[in-house]
Amino acid sequence: MTLQAHEVGRSVRGRALLQAVSLTVAPGEMLGLIGPNGSGKSTLLRLMAGLGRPDRGVLTLDGQPLHRHGSRRIARRIALVAQSAGTSDRITVRDAVALGRTPWLDALRGWSEVDDRHVARALARVDLSALASRDWSTLSGGERQRAHIARALAQDPQILLLDEPTNHLDIRHQLQVLDLVAGLGISTVTALHDLNQAMRCDRVAVLKEGRLQALGPPASVLTPDLLARVFDVRATQLTDPQDGSRLLRFQPLA
Numbered sequence: 326m327t328l329q330a331h332e333v334g335r336s337v338r339g340r341a342l343l344q345a346v347s348l349t350v351a352p353g354e355m356l357g358l359i360g361p362n363g364s365g366k367s368t369l370l371r372l373m374a375g376l377g378r379p380d381r382g383v384l385t386l387d388g389q390p391l392h393r394h395g396s397r398r399i400a401r402r403i404a405l406v407a408q409s410a411g412t413s414d415r416i417t418v419r420d421a422v423a424l425g426r427t428p429w430l431d432a433l434r435g436w437s438e439v440d441d442r443h444v445a446r447a448l449a450r451v452d453l454s455a456l457a458s459r460d461w462s463t464l465s466g467g468e469r470q471r472a473h474i475a476r477a478l479a480q481d482p483q484i485l486l487l488d489e490p491t492n493h494l495d496i497r498h499q500l501q502v503l504d505l506v507a508g509l510g511i512s513t514v515t516a517l518h519d520l521n522q523a524m525r526c527d528r529v530a531v532l533k534e535g536r537l538q539a540l541g542p543p544a545s546v547l548t549p550d551l552l553a554r555v556f557d558v559r560a561t562q563l564t565d566p567q568d569g570s571r572l573l574r575f576q577p578l579a
């Protein structure tokens with residue numbers, strides 16, 4: 326399943342939030358989306374999830390314009406974990422995650438054991454099985470974030486879009502979520518602020534002021550030159566003596 330943006334533009338009250346963004350999310354790849362605050366990452370993820378339409382250009386899913394697929398068909402294929410997504414408070418964690426099954430249910434196909442299995446598996450994958458019966462309102466910020474990811478996984482998408490999924494998470498759960506995303510075997514697009522975490526992606530797309538600056542493997546894209554131009558920081562590359570992997574360290578530009 327291939328999701329493509331062709332020259333996508335989006336403006337609000339005359340201000341361009343995205344300009345001529347073209348990219349292809351290849352089947353099975355882990356694509357990182359990086360850029361300074363306000364560079365358009367969330368705007369692009371929402372359009373990719375079929376929430377709203379671009380003012381210019383088009384998004385396609387397997388070559389067909391996304392908006393022609395219809396919201397239910399899109400929701401069976403694409404799931405979005407938005408930033409600080411809300412959920413009504415008087416609901417258990419299991420029921421909140423079960424909402425992810427909605428696109429698969431209709432008058433002819435009611436809730437079944439298959440749906441139970443999807444929900445149980447999604448909870449287990451984010452380490453929340455023990456909290457399944459808890460009231461949503463009692464969860465910590467990080468637990469909520471993981472429950473949102475579980476809801477998206479229960480949706481059983483082929484493309485998963487995540488907006489800063491490691492926000493609120495302690496370091497162990499940050500690593501756990503990134504491992505989980507990397508091991509899903511489906512296409513993922515993840516907006517990230519931690520550029521060392523972005524190094525784990527197959528490719529990264531770099532946005533600045535709504536324009537795509539670079540797209541490619543992180544080791545070739547995240548050069549000190551690009552990081553200075555896009556983020557106004559001086560980056561130094563270090564090598565982890567343990568495994569030889571590349572690390573980035575940052576200082577303000579003098």
Ligand SMILES: Nc1ncnc2c1ncn2[C@@H]1O[C@H](COP(=O)(O)OP(=O)(O)OP(=O)(O)O)[C@@H](O)[C@H]1O
Pocket residue numbers: 337342360361362363364365366367368369
């Ligand atoms: N509905 C809207 N009306 C006006 N401006 C908007 C609207 N939605 C987004 N913007 C603006 O568009 C720009 C891009 O926002 P977006 O949330 O996509 O950035 P981002 O890269 O995800 O930022 P962050 O890293 O801070 O989450 C921001 O300047 C934001 O204020």
